[in-house]
Amino acid sequence: MLQPKFHDRGGAGGDVRFRLGYAELLTPHYVSKPWGRRPLSDDPSGGQLIGEIVYRVPDVGLTIKWLQTSKPLSVQVHPQGAGRKDEWWYVVETQAEAYIDLGLKEPLARTKIAEAARNGSLPSLLNRITPVVGCSYFIRAGTIHALGPGLTVLEVQGMSDVTYRLFDYGRDRALHLAEALFEARTETGSVEVMPDGLASFTITRFDVEIDSRVTVISDRACLAIVSGEGIVDNQAFAADQCWFAHGPMSLHAKKQTCIILVEPRNASQTRLNLAGASKLTRPSRFA
Numbered sequence: 618m619l620q621p622k623f624h625d626r627g628g629a630g631g632d633v634r635f636r637l638g639y640a641e642l643l644t645p646h647y648v649s650k651p652w653g654r655r656p657l658s659d660d661p662s663g664g665q666l667i668g669e670i671v672y673r674v675p676d677v678g679l680t681i682k683w684l685q686t687s688k689p690l691s692v693q694v695h696p697q698g699a700g701r702k703d704e705w706w707y708v709v710e711t712q713a714e715a716y717i718d719l720g721l722k723e724p725l726a727r728t729k730i731a732e733a734a735r736n737g738s739l740p741s742l743l744n745r746i747t748p749v750v751g752c753s754y755f756i757r758a759g760t761i762h763a764l765g766p767g768l769t770v771l772e773v774q775g776m777s778d779v780t781y782r783l784f785d786y787g788r789d790r791a792l793h794l795a796e797a798l799f800e801a802r803t804e805t806g807s808v809e810v811m812p813d814g815l816a817s818f819t820i821t822r823f824d825v826e827i828d829s830r831v832t833v834i835s836d837r838a839c840l841a842i843v844s845g846e847g848i849v850d851n852q853a854f855a856a857d858q859c860w861f862a863h864g865p866m867s868l869h870a871k872k873q874t875c876i877i878l879v880e881p882r883n884a885s886q887t888r889l890n891l892a893g894a895s896k897l898t899r900p901s902r903f904a
């Protein structure tokens with residue numbers, strides 16, 4: 618269990634105790650995937666392709682994943698009903714071959730989607746996007762989608778992790794055609810960054826200048842460190858880490874730092890010092 622820290626303020630007034638926040642470095646779980654890549658720094662997998670570095674944070678009802686791809690993921694759907702799973706992606710890194718398939722180009726009957734899943738033409742029926750570093754995308758439950766190769770993406774979702782595969786490029790993994798067809802949205806939709814009020818979480822991106830400080834006072838949040846390094850709650854942080862944060866706490870960037878702050882929608886979302894917060898972006902051609 619996570620416990621609050623109490624600090625002795627001391628001084629002339631004697632034993633006055635007040636509550637400060639705390640930050641806790643979360644433990645990553647490495648998941649091998651046929652579309653993964655080797656971890657860049659250490660290799661806890663013993664040579665397997667790592668596709669996902671997963672942080673599950675039940676205290677906040679969130680799951681955060683770093684996805685690293687060398688091949689396309691399955692063409693898939695997440696449930697809209699029980700076990701609903703909306704996803705939000707932040708593009709961290711792209712290689713030349715990178716793309717994202719997101720939603721249908723044209724409205725399509727379920728029988729046509731099934732036929733395309735069976736004959737392998739489904740990817741050609743999807744809206745293909747060239748992702749740009751720093752852009753973000755919201756994948757509404759039920760949207761047919763697949764991440765392409767050459768990508769590092771920070772993914773945020775709730776605790777549900779249900780995926781139904783429609784097509785898997787001939788790989789030897791289970792498909793879930795019936796469930797996927799039942800859950801799939803058959804209409805087209807616009808590319809979304811973060812629709813108001815729909816997701817169970819909110820996102821704020823902070824770009825903290827070198828040698829500056831911000832105070833995080835969200836009472837329950839995750840901090841995903843996209844780049845940079847510094848000190849949070851008197852502990853060193855570095856890129857690619859994920860922290861649980863129970864504010865208030867100060868964060869000092871020792872290098873230019875980019876942080877994605879994820880909060881459950883029902884949390885108290887008072888944050889101090891938002892000077893470094895940036896708007897979430899997407900390619901202008903989808904504006």
Ligand SMILES: O=P(O)(O)OC[C@H]1O[C@](O)(CO)[C@@H](O)[C@@H]1O
Binds near residue numbers: 650682690704772
């Ligand atoms: O079935 P695949 O191809 O392994 O993909 C599953 C992964 O895709 C994602 O839904 C991303 O779209 C991840 O959350 C999930 O772990």
